[in-house]
Every structure is written in structure tokens, then in C-alpha cells.
Amino acid sequence: MKMIRLQKKSFIKRWLCHSGILVLFCFLGTSAMRAQSFSFPTRTWGISIGNSPRFAGIRLNYRDSRVEKISGINVTLWQPRKDNQDAVVQGISLGLIPGAGYLRGVQLGVLGVVAERDLKGISIGVLGLGSGGDVGGINIGGLGVGAGGNMKGINIGLVGAGAGGNLCGINIGGLGAGAGGDMRGINIGGLGVGAGKNLSGINIGGLGAGAGENMSGLNIGVFGIGAGQTLTGINIGGFGAGAGEELRGLTICGIGAGSPSVKGLTIAGLGVGGVEIKGMTLAVGTIRIEDDGYLAGMAVSGFNHIKGTMKGISIGIINYAFSVKGLQIGLINIVRDNPKHLQVLPVFNTSF
Numbered sequence: 001m002k003m004i005r006l007q008k009k010s011f012i013k014r015w016l017c018h019s020g021i022l023v024l025f026c027f028l029g030t031s032a033m034r035a036q037s038f039s040f041p042t043r044t045w046g047i048s049i050g051n052s053p054r055f056a057g058i059r060l061n062y063r064d065s066r067v068e069k070i071s072g073i074n075v076t077l078w079q080p081r082k083d084n085q086d087a088v089v090q091g092i093s094l095g096l097i098p099g100a101g102y103l104r105g106v107q108l109g110v111l112g113v114v115a116e117r118d119l120k121g122i123s124i125g126v127l128g129l130g131s132g133g134d135v136g137g138i139n140i141g142g143l144g145v146g147a148g149g150n151m152k153g154i155n156i157g158l159v160g161a162g163a164g165g166n167l168c169g170i171n172i173g174g175l176g177a178g179a180g181g182d183m184r185g186i187n188i189g190g191l192g193v194g195a196g197k198n199l200s201g202i203n204i205g206g207l208g209a210g211a212g213e214n215m216s217g218l219n220i221g222v223f224g225i226g227a228g229q230t231l232t233g234i235n236i237g238g239f240g241a242g243a244g245e246e247l248r249g250l251t252i253c254g255i256g257a258g259s260p261s262v263k264g265l266t267i268a269g270l271g272v273g274g275v276e277i278k279g280m281t282l283a284v285g286t287i288r289i290e291d292d293g294y295l296a297g298m299a300v301s302g303f304n305h306i307k308g309t310m311k312g313i314s315i316g317i318i319n320y321a322f323s324v325k326g327l328q329i330g331l332i333n334i335v336r337d338n339p340k341h342l343q344v345l346p347v348f349n350t351s352f
Helices: 002-035
Strands: 035-043 045-048 054-061 071-077 088-095 099-109 113-127 127-129 134-141 144-146 151-159 160-162 167-173 174-178 183-189 194-195 199-205 207-213 213-221 224-227 230-237 241-245 245-255 257-260 263-268 271-283 286-335 344-349
Touching: 035 054, 045 224, 045 257, 144 151, 151 160, 151 174, 160 167, 174 183, 174 199, 174 257, 183 194, 199 224, 207 213, 213 241, 245 257, 257 263
Parallel strands: 045 054, 054 071, 071 088, 088 099, 099 113, 113 134, 127 144, 134 151, 144 160, 151 167, 160 174, 167 183, 174 194, 183 199, 194 207, 199 213, 207 224, 213 230, 224 241, 230 245, 241 257, 245 263, 257 271, 263 271, 271 286
Antiparallel strands: 035 045, 113 127, 134 144, 167 174, 194 199, 199 207, 224 230, 230 241, 241 245, 286 344
């Protein structure tokens, strides 16, 4: 019995000793992992496992925190902590959600790629990628690509691509592509393309394309296109095209086109309207000039309704104008400022 009691005491002592050592090791290991890392051959370059703040080479870490600068290959299992916003990571970043304040180089995220301030290089996020600041380079997001600031380069999001500032380059969004500022380059959106300010280049929207200010280039919208100020270039709208100030260039619409000022070659299914129209204008239905406006050039439609001055030639079933400096040709031709017996004439009319 005495021997058994001695063995029990010995076992308890050994167990307490081993447990204490294990607890101490775990505590020290956990504390070290939070602030330190194992690096070889030096603390600043080579191979590092853990949260090394400054390192060049191959670095493996669970989750970055208070990192200063990493150069080389950085592999992380999870997204950085909130205190990592000033970190600079350059080279190759891999992980579920690689991130830093500044990411530069090649970034591949299984779920996504996130930069708090700046993202540059080749970035691929299976679900998406973005930056609170600028994005530049080749950027591909399974769902979307976004930037709080400017985005430049090749930007492709299967759902969308957008920037709070300017968006420049080749910008493709499965549903849409847009920018709060200017948008320049090849801009394609499955549903739409839009810019808060200016939109220029090749602009194609499945439903529509538009700009808050000016829009120029090749502009195509299956339903329609529009600009708050000027719409310039080759403008093709399935239903319509319009501008708040001026529509200029080659404009083709299935239903109608309109702007206070319309210039160039304009073709519409139902009608074209404006205060001033210059160039050649063709419509199956009506070409309409508002009060005290004018049309200069050639107008061909079923009803040329000019509530102002017509300068040039108008051809239609019915031609109407307040005054004419040119020639009306049609079934019924009306010039309001002519003498009464010459106001309405068949075949042709002009000012007498």
C-alpha cells in the first residue's frame, strides 16, 4: 500500500510538472505569435512564419496585423485585421482574402482581394476585389471589381465594375459598369454603362448608356442613350437618343431623337425634335422645331413641323414653317409668313 501511495504522488508531481510546462509553452507560443515570428536566416529576409512586420522573401501568416512592409511572396489564410491599413505588400500575395493598405504586384484571393488605400498590378478575386482608394492594372473579380477612388487598366467584373472617381481603360461589367466621375476607354455593361460626369470611347450598354455631363465616341444602347449636356459621335439607340444641350454626329434611333440642338446626320423611326436642327434629318413620322427655332439643311419626314424658320429643303407629305429660306416639297406645303393666297400650296412652296 505504501508503494502504491508513493507511485500516486510521483505520478501527480510528474503530471503537474508536465502540465505547467505545456501551459507555459502554449502561453509563450501564443504571445510570440501575436507579436513575433520565426524567420530564417534573419529576422528581415529569407523565410518567415508568423506576423513579421517587415520582411523580404517568403512569408507565411494566418492573419496580418500592424504590418509595415512585406516584399516577396506573402501567403495569408485570412483577411488582415483593421490595424493593418498602412501596410505595404509588394510582390505576390496569396490567400483566402489577401489584403493590406497598399497591394502591389500579383494578388490572388480565393474569396477576394482587398486594399484599404491602393491596389496595383494583376489582381484576381474569385468572388471580387476592391480598394478604398485607387485600383490599377489588370483586375478581375468573379462578382465585381470596385474602387472608392480611380480605377485604371483592364477591369472585369462578372456582375459589375465601378469606381467612385474616374474609370479608365477596358471596363466590362456583366450587369453594368459605372463611375462617379469620368469614364474613358472601352466601356461595356450587360445592362448599362454610366458616368456621373463624362463618358468617352466605345460605350455599349445592353439596356442603355448615359452620362451626367458629356458623352462622346461610339455610343450604343439597346434601349437608349443619353447625356445631361452633349452627346457626340456615332450614337445608336434602340428606342431613342437624347441630350440636355446638344446632340451631334451620326445618330440612329428606332423611335426618336431629341435635344435643344441637333447637328449632323440624324435618323429616327418616329421623330426628331429640337429648337435648332442642322444637317440632314430623316424620320418616318415627324421632324419638329419648337417656337422661334430653326432648321438648316435637309429635312425628310412624313410631317415637317417647323414652328420657326426653315433654311434649306424640307421634303414630306406635309411641310409647315413660319418662314422659309429655301424650298418645301410635298403634297401640302404651308408657309405662314406668305401672303394669304400663297400660304398653302401643293407640290412646292417658298417665301414670296
